[in-house]
Amino acid sequence: MSAKVGVIMGSKSDWDTMKLACDILDELEIPYEKKVVSAHRTPDLMFEYAQTAAGRGLKVIIAGAGGAAHLPGMVAAKTTLPVIGVPVKSSTLNGLDSLLSIVQMPAGIPVATVAIGNAGGANAGLLAAQMLGAFDPDIAERVARRREAITRQVLESSDEL
Numbered sequence: 001m002s003a004k005v006g007v008i009m010g011s012k013s014d015w016d017t018m019k020l021a022c023d024i025l026d027e028l029e030i031p032y033e034k035k036v037v038s039a040h041r042t043p044d045l046m047f048e049y050a051q052t053a054a055g056r057g058l059k060v061i062i063a064g065a066g067g068a069a070h071l072p073g074m075v076a077a078k079t080t081l082p083v084i085g086v087p088v089k090s091s092t093l094n095g096l097d098s099l100l101s102i103v104q105m106p107a108g109i110p111v112a113t114v115a116i117g118n119a120g121g122a123n124a125g126l127l128a129a130q131m132l133g134a135f136d137p138d139i140a141e142r143v144a145r146r147r148e149a150i151t152r153q154v155l156e157s158s159d160e161l
């Protein structure tokens with residue numbers, strides 16, 4: 001089946017975080033593609049990726065970057081697909097730089113920004129699944145079952161104390 005979610009990242013070094021989004025998409029059986037696309041190092045590729053995304057059948061883009069993290073915002077500027085931005089935890093400023101670079105978009109060009117680092121990576125996958133689930137009952141059902149499993153785990157966790 002053709003990819004519904006595009007997972008892009010500014011560098012291969014972002015993969016440990018972005019893999020968590022891909023793991024969720026794998027678990028929920030949602031087809032996706034993954035690619036390194038850098039706003040600063042491959043700007044032409046970034047524009048081409050964003051401009052062709054909808055035509056290739058993607059419904060949502062997850063874009064992760066660290067530091068001067070312009071990838072999510074610049075991709076959002078070149079497509080009307082929803083863009084989820086993942087602030088990758090940088091080594092120098094612990095990802096606060098990434099977060100502020102991604103979250104402070106001007107009115108008119110939104111990026112749905114998730115948490116810094118691993119939680120953000122996983123939640124980006126879940127958020128993409130929930131967006132698709134609004135139009136696909138099978139995906140919505142799988143998301144709901146996953147939620148139930150999390151609830152069960154928490155309720156049972158008292159027994160492990």
Ligand code: RP5
Nearest residue numbers: 010011013014065066067088
């Ligand atoms: C950003 O610069 C990337 O998204 C990455 O988080 C950061 C560092 O990249 P590398 O120098 O590790 O390739 O563009």
